[in-house]
Amino acid sequence: xxxxxxxxxxxxxxxxxxxxxxxxxxVVGFALALITSDDSRYLYAHVYGGxxxxxxxxxxxxxxxxxxxxxxxxxxxxDWPSVTAYLKGLxxxxxxxxxxxxxxxxxxxxxxxxxxxxxxITGLVVLGGEERHGPLNGLISFKVGKGTxxxxxxxxxxxxxxxxxxxxxxxxxxxxxxxxxxxxxxxGRKEAAAGTPGAAGHHLLGVTLLFxxxxxxxxxxxGYLVETADSPYRPFRGPQLPDNAVWREACGExxxxxxxxxxxxxxxxxxxxxxxxxxxxxxxxxxxxxKEVTDFLVxxxxxxxxxxxxxEMMESIGPDEKPLSIVETKYWKHExxxxxxxxxxxxxxxxxxxxxACHLDAKEGTFEDSSMRLPxxxxxxxxx
Amino acid sequence: MKKKxxxxxxxxxxxxxTAASAGAVDELLQQYQTQGAGDFSAERGKQRWHEDHPxxxxxxxxxxxxxxxxxxxxxxxxxxxxxxxxxxxxPSVNKERLTDKKxxxxxxxxxxxxxxxxxxxxxEKGDYLVFLRDQ
Numbered sequence: 001x002x003x004x005x006x007x008x009x010x011x012x013x014x015x016x017x018x019x020x021x022x023x024x025x026x027v028v029g030f031a032l033a034l035i036t037s038d039d040s041r042y043l044y045a046h047v048y049g050g051x052x053x054x055x056x057x058x059x060x061x062x063x064x065x066x067x068x069x070x071x072x073x074x075x076x077x078x079d080w081p082s083v084t085a086y087l088k089g090l091x092x093x094x095x096x097x098x099x100x101x102x103x104x105x106x107x108x109x110x111x112x113x114x115x116x117x118x119x120x121i122t123g124l125v126v127l128g129g130e131e132r133h134g135p136l137n138g139l140i141s142f143k144v145g146k147g148t149x150x151x152x153x154x155x156x157x158x159x160x161x162x163x164x165x166x167x168x169x170x171x172x173x174x175x176x177x178x179x180x181x182x183x184x185x186x187x188g189r190k191e192a193a194a195g196t197p198g199a200a201g202h203h204l205l206g207v208t209l210l211f212x213x214x215x216x217x218x219x220x221x222x223g224y225l226v227e228t229a230d231s232p233y234r235p236f237r238g239p240q241l242p243d244n245a246v247w248r249e250a251c252g253e254x255x256x257x258x259x260x261x262x263x264x265x266x267x268x269x270x271x272x273x274x275x276x277x278x279x280x281x282x283x284x285x286x287x288x289x290x291k292e293v294t295d296f297l298v299x300x301x302x303x304x305x306x307x308x309x310x311x312e313m314m315e316s317i318g319p320d321e322k323p324l325s326i327v328e329t330k331y332w333k334h335e336x337x338x339x340x341x342x343x344x345x346x347x348x349x350x351x352x353x354x355x356x357a358c359h360l361d362a363k364e365g366t367f368e369d370s371s372m373r374l375p376x377x378x379x380x381x382x383x384x
Numbered sequence: 385m386k387k388k389x390x391x392x393x394x395x396x397x398x399x400x401x402t403a404a405s406a407g408a409v410d411e412l413l414q415q416y417q418t419q420g421a422g423d424f425s426a427e428r429g430k431q432r433w434h435e436d437h438p439x440x441x442x443x444x445x446x447x448x449x450x451x452x453x454x455x456x457x458x459x460x461x462x463x464x465x466x467x468x469x470x471x472x473x474x475p476s477v478n479k480e481r482l483t484d485k486k487x488x489x490x491x492x493x494x495x496x497x498x499x500x501x502x503x504x505x506x507x508e509k510g511d512y513l514v515f516l517r518d519q
Contacts, residue, residue, distance in 0.1 A: 253468070254463055254465075254468055255463070255466040255468050256466075256468075279465075280441060281498055282494065282497045284490060284494050286486075351465070351466060351467060353466060354466070354467060
């Protein structure tokens with residue numbers, strides 16, 4: 001839809017409300033997922049960003065088929081020669097003005113939609129495989145989940161690259177045609193020659209879409225609104241891991257009963273064989289207790305691969321290594337390298353083995369990414 | 385006949401009551417005496433409780449019972465190494481204290497080895513128990 005006639009213009013609706021709501025919520029979802037991608041503590045929010053993004057994509061694919069005039073995919077399905085012609089025009093200073101998407105912009109839109117779909121799919125694979133959550137939980141192995149993570153990141157950053165390109169295009173065209181395209185995506189209106197057909201507003205659908213988006217956020221995060229200091233909200237509950245009363249009492253009297261899934265069976269065997277020299281102490285457990293505890297530890301050790309931590313622990317330990325201290329393992333150190341000394345020395349943490357100071361699910365042994373909370377340090381503790 | 389039964393019930397009841405009040409500590413004290421201990425003294429138990437012993441892991445520092453249990457038997461203690469909370473020692477505030485023979489023996493063994501670097505003698509263990517049961 002080209003216009004070259006500058007006389008007798010009037011504002012028409014180009015972007016219907018659902019398309020605009022889709023656009024800006026997509027920005028929110030993508031930004032949220034991007035900001036929270038670096039720290040696994042924010043995994044829960046990252047996954048929400050992804051779900052929002054996925055839901056919006058699904059809507060857009062439907063709206064691209066049945067939506068209003070300029071939202072329909074068919075209305076901006078340009079061939080490659082149109083793109084090169086448009087770009088050449090830009091360089092020569094004679095690019096035509098399009099009411100809907102221009103050919104270069106449309107290719108960026110389609111590429112972002114396709115890339116977004118791939119980001120969502122790979123994200124679900126990582127979530128199901130590595131984190132054992134989401135719709136694909138149980139269908140994907142740890143290995144595949146972890147391997148897909150790099151692809152997911154690569155795709156997401158490519159998507160980010162396209163967003164930057166899209167923004168450059170918007171600014172370039174806004175300057176070139178002296179019209180604010182960002183504003184047009186907010187009001188939905190653009191100047192057009194009289195007689196140019198406008199799009200239907202679809203206001204009810206747009207408001208509904210906005211409402212569904214807000215409601216989804218509220219229902220997803222509402223646990224944080226009702227949590228108390230004594231029972232902080234724990235998004236993502238891990239699987240119910242095997243438990244044993246004798247083990248819990250024998251180990252839990254002096255320290256957190258570290259769940260067997262945190263060390264390999266050979267480590268637990270050695271630890272129980274050496275119970276008379278347990279980190280400098282003689283446990284003096286009777287034979288019956290030793291047997292029951294050892295059996296439980298060995299049976300449910302890291303080899304059983306019940307959690308992400310168990311799998312990572314096995315991957316990081318050599319076949320001949322028998323670590324006895326969890327906090328001395330390579331995996332543990334890697335995962336805690338960003339925790340400053342102030343925390344370890346604080347009254348609330350005291351020792352590296354005090355997992356429960358930050359991990360809300362330490363007792364259960366699941367060590368979910370989203371169940372981590374660094375304690376608030378007092379002022380004196382914060383000083384280096 | 386009825387009188388006899390009543391008498392029998394009274395005897396049985398009083399026997400049962402004696403057995404309950406004897407409890408874990410008395411049984412252990414008897415056991416320690418068969419292992420060679422003499423009379424027990426709460427005063428000696430108190431002295432031993434406060435005795436300092438060199439800490440083999442931290443030269444210059446000392447260990448004693450209150451390293452973990454604190455000097456207030458009615459307060460919650462704290463494991464010296466891990467910081468894990470320890471229920472109060474005093475039976476007057478913690479009904480479960482000194483009621484389980486196996487538990488008492490396990491912890492006396494473990495804690496004696498930690499504080500004085502050897503197992504306690506039956507005499508020492510008995511002194512601790514008679515001191516603690518009055519708290």
